[in-house]
Amino acid sequence: MVKCVKLGKELPAIPYKPFSNELGQRIYDNVSLDGWKMWLEFSKMIVNEYRLDLTSASGQKLLHDQAEKYFFGEGAEVPPDYVQPQAK
Numbered sequence: 001m002v003k004c005v006k007l008g009k010e011l012p013a014i015p016y017k018p019f020s021n022e023l024g025q026r027i028y029d030n031v032s033l034d035g036w037k038m039w040l041e042f043s044k045m046i047v048n049e050y051r052l053d054l055t056s057a058s059g060q061k062l063l064h065d066q067a068e069k070y071f072f073g074e075g076a077e078v079p080p081d082y083v084q085p086q087a088k
Contacts, residue, residue: 005071006035023064031071039070049079 002013011032017024018036027036046052046066052059070076 002030002032004032004035005030006038007032011035019064019067021064023068027067027071035071039067042070042076043067046076046079049081 017028066076
């Protein structure tokens with residue numbers, strides 16, 4: 001169990017460290033599984049909109065920077081040209 005920084009309550013923890021760096025440890029220690037699932041959905045939009053190559057160092061850095069902001073900063077940035085899909 002962790003006190004989730006994203007959802008503000010005690011919830012089940014992530015069962016694994018998501019990144020093999022200091023940020024991954026902070027997420028593991030402070031983010032719930034529910035908070036992590038929210039990030040996974042948000043990160044799909046970031047990867048698609050920025051057309052990130054996650055095998056490149058620059059793609060990984062941008063994704064890690066966005067995760068840092070999403071969980072511990074002012075919130076991740078939505079790409080400037082992003083248009084929210086319309087509900088059907």
